[in-house]
Amino acid sequence: MLRLVARRLLKVIPLLLLVTVIAFGLLNLVPGDPAVQIAGEFATEEQIEAIRTELELDRPWLSRYGSWLSDAVRGDLGDSLFSGVSVRSQIWDRLPATVSLIGWSLVLSALIGIPAGTVAGWREGSALDRFLTVGTTIGVAIPVFVTGLVLALVVGIKLGWLPATGYVGITESPWQWARRLILPAFALALTGAAEIARQTRAGVIEVKKQDFVRVARANGLHTRQVLGKHTLKNAMIPVVTVVGLQIGRLFGLSVLVEQIFNIPGLGSRLITAVFENDVPFIQGTVLMLGTVIVLVNAGVDISYGYFNPRVRGS
Amino acid sequence: MTTATPDAAPSVGPRSTAASRPETRWGRFVRRFRRQRGAVAALAFIVIVVVCAVFAPWVAPKDPIDQDLSASLAGPSSEYWLGADRLGRDTLSRLIFGARFSLLAAVQAVLVATVLGVPIGIVAGLARGWVDAIASTIADAVLSIPAIVLALAIIGVLKPNLTNAMIAIGIVYAPRLFRVVRSAAISVREETYIEAARAGGVGTLTIARTHVLPNVASPLVVQISLALGFAVLAEAGVSFLGLGVQPPDASWGVMLGQSTAELEDHPILVLAPGIAIMLAVLSFNVLGDGLNDSLGREIRRE
Numbered sequence: 215m216l217r218l219v220a221r222r223l224l225k226v227i228p229l230l231l232l233v234t235v236i237a238f239g240l241l242n243l244v245p246g247d248p249a250v251q252i253a254g255e256f257a258t259e260e261q262i263e264a265i266r267t268e269l270e271l272d273r274p275w276l277s278r279y280g281s282w283l284s285d286a287v288r289g290d291l292g293d294s295l296f297s298g299v300s301v302r303s304q305i306w307d308r309l310p311a312t313v314s315l316i317g318w319s320l321v322l323s324a325l326i327g328i329p330a331g332t333v334a335g336w337r338e339g340s341a342l343d344r345f346l347t348v349g350t351t352i353g354v355a356i357p358v359f360v361t362g363l364v365l366a367l368v369v370g371i372k373l374g375w376l377p378a379t380g381y382v383g384i385t386e387s388p389w390q391w392a393r394r395l396i397l398p399a400f401a402l403a404l405t406g407a408a409e410i411a412r413q414t415r416a417g418v419i420e421v422k423k424q425d426f427v428r429v430a431r432a433n434g435l436h437t438r439q440v441l442g443k444h445t446l447k448n449a450m451i452p453v454v455t456v457v458g459l460q461i462g463r464l465f466g467l468s469v470l471v472e473q474i475f476n477i478p479g480l481g482s483r484l485i486t487a488v489f490e491n492d493v494p495f496i497q498g499t500v501l502m503l504g505t506v507i508v509l510v511n512a513g514v515d516i517s518y519g520y521f522n523p524r525v526r527g528s
Numbered sequence: 529m530t531t532a533t534p535d536a537a538p539s540v541g542p543r544s545t546a547a548s549r550p551e552t553r554w555g556r557f558v559r560r561f562r563r564q565r566g567a568v569a570a571l572a573f574i575v576i577v578v579v580c581a582v583f584a585p586w587v588a589p590k591d592p593i594d595q596d597l598s599a600s601l602a603g604p605s606s607e608y609w610l611g612a613d614r615l616g617r618d619t620l621s622r623l624i625f626g627a628r629f630s631l632l633a634a635v636q637a638v639l640v641a642t643v644l645g646v647p648i649g650i651v652a653g654l655a656r657g658w659v660d661a662i663a664s665t666i667a668d669a670v671l672s673i674p675a676i677v678l679a680l681a682i683i684g685v686l687k688p689n690l691t692n693a694m695i696a697i698g699i700v701y702a703p704r705l706f707r708v709v710r711s712a713a714i715s716v717r718e719e720t721y722i723e724a725a726r727a728g729g730v731g732t733l734t735i736a737r738t739h740v741l742p743n744v745a746s747p748l749v750v751q752i753s754l755a756l757g758f759a760v761l762a763e764a765g766v767s768f769l770g771l772g773v774q775p776p777d778a779s780w781g782v783m784l785g786q787s788t789a790e791l792e793d794h795p796i797l798v799l800a801p802g803i804a805i806m807l808a809v810l811s812f813n814v815l816g817d818g819l820n821d822s823l824g825r826e827i828r829r830e
Contacts, residue, residue: 232669236678240685355810357761359768359784360802367791466674470765474788484677485769488684496684504673511672 218519226512233504234286237497238279241269244493252295252491265295269493291498296490301498305480311381312479314391315471316464318399323406324457328450330407331414335449336441338419346411353408358467362401362474370397379476398475402467406460413456417449424448455514462507560822567818570811577808581627588621593776604796611796613787619800622778626801629779630808633694633772634759638752640698645705650736650744652706653713664710667703675700676765683771690779693772697762701755708751712744746823750816757812764805780805 244251249266265271270278285292291301334346370378376397382390421427422445430440469481476482480499487495551559561567580587595615604611611619652663670678675697682696716722716739725735766772767781775782780801787797 228665229669229672232666233672236669236673240681243682244685351814352806352810355757355761355813356806357764357768357784357802357809359765360798360806363784363788363791363798363802367795371792462672462674466676469676469680470768473769484680485771488680488688488771491684493685496681500673500677500681503677504669507672507674508669 215519219516222512222515222519226508229508230505233508234283234501235279237501237504238282240497240500241493242275248493252493254491268293268295286501291501292494294487294495295492301495304483304495305498305502308478308480308483310383311477312465312468312472312481314384314395315399315402315468315477315479316461318392318395319402319406319464320457320460322399322403323410323460326403327407327410328414328453331411331453332418332441332446332449334411335415335418335422336445338415338422343415346415350408350411353404356404358401358405359470359474361404362398362471365397365401366474379474381475381477381479398471398477401474402464402471405467406464409460410453410456413453414449417451417453418445421445421448451518455518459511459514461510462503465503465507557822561818564818564821566814567822570814570818573807573811574815577627577811578631580624581631584625584628588618588624590618590621592617592622592625592778611794613783613797614790619783619797622783623780623800623804626778626780626783627804629690629773629777630760630763630781630805633690633763633779634756636691636694637697637701637759637763638755640695641701641705641755642752644699644702646709646744646748649706649709650713650740653710654717654732654736654740656714656717660710663706667706670700670703675762679762679766680769680771683766688771688774690767690773690777693763693766694759697759697766700762701758705748705751705755708747709744712747713740716740716743750820750823753812753816753819757809757816760805760808760812764801780808 241248248269249262249271250257252269253262253265270281282292289302291305293300294304330346330350334343337343366378369375377394378397380394382394384391427440427445431437465481468479469484471477472479472481473485484496484499486492487499595617613619613622648663652660673681679693679696679700682699683693686692686696713736719739722735722739725739730738763772763779764781764784767779768785770782770785773779773782775786778786783801784798784805787794787801790797
């Protein structure tokens with residue numbers, strides 16, 4: 215087990231380094247003179263010069279990367295190009311809303327996906343199974359912004375059950391915080407739920423055929439006991455991995471959901487940054503999210519090895 | 529899908545003659561594919577959309593950019609089958625022309641992903657060693673950044689327009705194709721006929737072209753279908769945010785983004801492009817699954 219942890223952590227280092235290269239290298243994709251391009255059509259000579267100084271474009275690439283990396287490691291991601299506010303504090307301000315949204319939708323997608331997948335797998339081939347299989351196939355294909363808009367319209371506006379847009383911090387009012395996050399989190403959760411349902415279904419079908427489950431059933435144990443104690447416990451292992459992998463997807467899709475539900479999270483800030491060509495903020499966000507996901511994936515792999523000793527060796 | 533009936537003779541088709549001579553690979557594929565009604569329907573839908581997109585000027589009842597303010601926000605009628613938007617532009621015509629942008633964009637993105645992912649995947653899978661290690665780590669690093677975030681970041685440093693958006697989405701998807709191609713290449717690498725070719729002095733490039741590529745083709749076709757679904761969805765998302773296709777041109781994503789303000793009173797303006805996107809993505813996904821089941825090797829899961 216210790217060897218697994220060590221080996222996995224060793225793989226993390228080059229990955230993290232590459233993520234920093236990607237984040238920093240984004241600037242090199244800018245065609246022509248980055249300073250001129252970023253400043254935009256109507257920029258004055260001084261503005262262009264200011265951007266050149268801020269990004270230190272007169273220095274060679276490698277030395278710029280070196281100082282950027284050593285700053286980043288110490289948590290300094292530079293300042294936004296136009297507002298001059300530090301990127302770290304902006305990300306920090308926006309993170310709670312995004313993390314709340316993703317947390318809620320992870321919970322919801324597990325609450326929807328695991329029972330649905332269990333029932334479908336346990337009753338494989340039944341009408342309910344076929345219905346759920348078709349449902350998950352369609353669920354994956356519906357764009358998250360369509361689900362979001364329809365939910366906002368029907369539940370938020372027409373029925374008026376829940377507020378359709380806006381965000382309230384948990385410290386201000388936990389009740390309002392939860393109420394306002396339900397709709398966006400639900401919209402975000404649907405694709406994830408479909409994925410988790412598929413994985414759970416496959417896991418249940420796999421485990422259900424194993425001898426110990428058949429013995430338990432033959433011994434006359436109640437279905438609920440066989441399902442809960444023997445089948446689900448084992449079928450859940452791959453599901454944990456999927457839930458872990460969902461986090462990256464959810465971060466990405468939250469960009470769209472935040473835009474629709476007017477949530478002041480990281481995603482909506484990123485869109486502003488993209489429109490403003492705010493390269494330091496874009497770099498900082500890519501670096502931060504890439505790092506988080508690399509670490510989450512490593513954690514998921516390690517926990518997989520913990521739950522399933524057979525994979526430790528390979 | 530239907531349960532795995534063995535490849536017994538279906539009642540239709542020229543199967544009766546097949547008893548006398550062995551079935552070709554293509555024949556087997558067609559027979560298997562035809563059994564999957566979902567995939568056939570998906571293919572039919574895609575063909576219809578492609579035909580509409582190609583012949584849009586002849587198929588569409590009106591000009592998609594032509595404004596008729598007297599018809600502003602008109603409901604569905606015999607003249608405007610799906611109504612009109614705030615500027616009085618015919619929704620149906622915009623959908624038909626929008627298919628051009630959405631499909632073209634998806635093809636562009638998948639082309640970029642293929643050009644990047646396939647050759648590198650074949651080389652990495654054949655060469656193994658440090659080449660493979662480096663390429664795989666890069667793929668892993670790109671995959672660990674959320675696809676939409678990376679695409680937005682690339683668009684952010686380039687310029688928001690359709691081509692840049694599709695290059696971004698192609699780059700983001702390339703590692704997925706890379707992985708599939710690489711593992712297919714690895715699985716054929718140890719085959720005896722490759723060893724024989726090597727021993728016979730055939731160069732690596734020739735081996736890659738004549739032996740590996742054909743074996744990679746089946747999983748690749750499946751992945752390309754799924755990639756097209758991903759690209760349609762991604763293009764819609766990026767254009768919805770205003771970072772893809774630029775008005776007055778309109779893809780389905782642009783139509784959606786422009787009509788969010790009309791959602792409450794004229795939901796059809798949002799639902800029409802939304803359903804179009806959903807059906808297109810669904811079709812590519814179902815087609816991909818169907819191809820996967822039809823192209824599989826002889827030994828299949830029960």
